[in-house]
Amino acid sequence: MWGSGNWSAPHPECIGIASSPRSQCQRAHLHDVSFSSSYPRNRNCRVFSLPYPHNDSMMKVRPKRKQGCRKAPQRQWKCRAVVSFPNLQADDFRHPLDRQNTALLRAVPGLNEFGKILLGPVSEQVMLLENIGTSVHVTENQLSDLHQLMVEAANILCIEVPDLYVRQNPVPNAYTLAIGGRKPFVVVHTSIVELLTRRELQAVLAHELGHLKCDHGIWLTFANILTLGAYTIPGLGSFIAQTFEEQLFRWVRAAELTCDRAALLVVQDPKVVISVLMKLAGGCPSLAGQLNVDAFLEQARSYDAASSNPLGWYLRRGNCPTHCLFCVPEK
Template identity: 80%
Template sequence: MFGPVRKSVFPCFAEHFAAKSRPVSEQVMVLQNIGTSVLVSPNQLPELHQLLVEAAKLLNTEAPDLYIRQNPVPNAYTLAINGKKPFIVIHTSLVELLTRKELQAVLAHELGHLKCDHGVWLTFANILTMGAYTVPGFGMVAGFLEEQLYRWLRAAELTCDRAALLVVQDPKVVISVLMKLAGGCPSLADQLNVDAFLEQARSYDKAASNPVGWYIRLECCYP
């Protein structure tokens, strides 16, 4: 529905393998978020809750829990654990940096990860790659798997950016989010120029059109 990311032909195996292999740290993260973050609801930060509900409705998916967490690093992430309701976490610094429409784009991006079950496939791919590195003589195989994982990560992020675009219906809003994450701060946010950032991106594409640039693009999971 959202783009190039497709599931494996062995979904049952992958989901079972990932579920059995998830670390205890995920359970710790659940407790940490409940204990150290604010759960958004109709009665708690209702404006943010409404942004989430609207985005979930447009993407035809169930709205997960949403937590706001005090953190100086602008970020948002999603966690889905078998048997528990998935949740999205947004850092306070990201809330301060973005407009309400941009925040909805971020929420839609995270909903895209849930809609496509990216957590299951990422866990499976990571374990497969790490396992290959531990087998003597499988270094080249592990390297190949790692390269494919980076490609998949880029495709997954692009897919979720499309989910954001479906919700906000404005490419400049999505681009503005990327621009602010790259080099924005609340005191300069009103001076940032999306068109200038797009021109910078075109310059990067031109400068990176060589083997070194290709390798750097591959190493960076987010385009």
């Protein structure tokens, strides 16, 4: 959701996608990976088909009737061509700033392993018990359609399918955690399930899988620890901590942008990803049919123009230090 580059770049370009259609499909560019809805342009990609309902909704039941008899309702499906990426690695779609900060932490000997040992057992055990006690565990036999969306997304991103939970919460949100040796999990709130279409919801799941694929949890945890620890340094502690926080916010924005790229790899339609951001900004089920992605893109461009001067850029950064619906470009 956040990016870096020039101040004038609107959101679609910042997440590595083309905002206007070419021919009958929209193409997405993530580094050297190119795909379209017709045929992959990269030899490392292959196409397969996934069924999904008409009108991008959840499963619609349309009974077929004949005179003198009744038949059971049947689901109306059509197939969409999906490009897979065998042996996909996190660095294949990782944002440059995300890659840079991750490389700095990886350079510290033993830091990753130590963090997983130190932070994993307690935090994951607490979250595991909380999920089991307060949420619905999604499986093949429980909310199977949602489970299938997760399986499809995990297969495209070449990652093990994590546990998925649905939690009752009026705030649309989703999050994930994977630090120790336990199986990672993703939690989605009921409000975001109600707000989004099937493919939009899969984009959210893919976004969270992007965090797991890139191992963001452990690195962000360390960044927070370093920031808090800097406050204890006498004299320059506050200044150093503020510097760490600024770098941390830049990193978080880049990490979220990386995960938006992961969502795009899965749904393979830029407008689906943008529609998720639009609905999180001001959507609700009763207004879903009136929302316009193109108008939202124009709003993003006007926001970019309004914050193009140094003062506007500074205020923009302050309004959304970590999560932002429009990218906050940086040099």
